[in-house]
Amino acid sequence: xxxxxxxxxxxxxxxxxxxxxxxxxxxxxxxxVAQAAHDASVIMRNFHDGEIVTYNMGRNxxxxxxxxxxxxxxxxxxxxxxxxxxxSLITVGVMGKTLDGCIASTTDNPGIVRCxxxxxxxxxxxxxxGRLHLTSDRARTGYLLAxxxxxxxxxxxxxxxxxxxxxxxxAPTGGTQ
Amino acid sequence: MNPILIANxxxxxxxxxxxxxxxxxxxxxxxxxxxxDVLASADAxxxxxxxxxxxxxxxxxxSANPGV
Numbered sequence: 001x002x003x004x005x006x007x008x009x010x011x012x013x014x015x016x017x018x019x020x021x022x023x024x025x026x027x028x029x030x031x032x033v034a035q036a037a038h039d040a041s042v043i044m045r046n047f048h049d050g051e052i053v054t055y056n057m058g059r060n061x062x063x064x065x066x067x068x069x070x071x072x073x074x075x076x077x078x079x080x081x082x083x084x085x086x087x088s089l090i091t092v093g094v095m096g097k098t099l100d101g102c103i104a105s106t107t108d109n110p111g112i113v114r115c116x117x118x119x120x121x122x123x124x125x126x127x128x129x130g131r132l133h134l135t136s137d138r139a140r141t142g143y144l145l146a147x148x149x150x151x152x153x154x155x156x157x158x159x160x161x162x163x164x165x166x167x168x169x170x171a172p173t174g175g176t177q
Numbered sequence: 178m179n180p181i182l183i184a185n186x187x188x189x190x191x192x193x194x195x196x197x198x199x200x201x202x203x204x205x206x207x208x209x210x211x212x213x214d215v216l217a218s219a220d221a222x223x224x225x226x227x228x229x230x231x232x233x234x235x236x237x238x239x240s241a242n243p244g245v
Binding site for chain 2: 030031034035037038040041042044045048049052055079082083085086087089090092093094096097100103104
């Protein structure tokens with residue numbers, strides 16, 4: 001009996017190798033997760049850089065406009081909208097750094113998924129606030145698209161780390177009483 | 178120790194070790210940056226965003242109160 005039990009040890013090790021037990025992330029999963037987190041930061045940085053340029057161009061346009069029609073044609077981001085976006089990006093930036101720290105320091109998948117879900121909740125909150133506060137097309141569209149891109153990157157992390165549920169057995173049909 | 182058990186263990190541990198070695202090597206090639214480097218780069222982007230946003234808020238405050 002002892003010999004049989006001992007001979008099962010390599011089989012258990014082999015199965016653990018194949019299915020990555022205990023439920024920590026594999027090296028390739030962690031690589032993908034880190035890359036998705038990096039992609040999120042790139043999306044937001046690109047949006048921010050563009051938003052600053054757009055705001056300044058609009059401000060310069062308004063400064064030289066001589067009629068209300070010309071001012072309207074500038075389609076500028078207002079200073080209030082610009083301030084809202086900056087405050088929102090500071091919140092998102094802090095959230096992003098917190099998530100990076102979590103990915104770096106947490107070794108179990110459920111722990112990282114919890115961090116990601118906290119981040120997704122924060123992004124949704126910012127996006128909802130953006131829908132309320134941003135009225136100009138240029139500010140609203142750019143900001144919401146960036147938030148969608150950010151959320152998508154976070155969803156990718158969640159997808160990578162969430163195990164696929166085993167298919168449920170179909171209920172037995174027929175049978176007699 | 179049972180030689181059959183030793184053989185079984187080696188047949189599992191050697192491929193496992195090789196796989197780990199290959200993945201570490203791949204992580205250090207040009208194709209795959211080490212995870213720490215990737216996250217550090219992400220952090221740098223977030224830091225830039227925060228710093229630029231704070232600078233923009235400072236400019237807005239200055240333009241709203243030019244005498245201050």
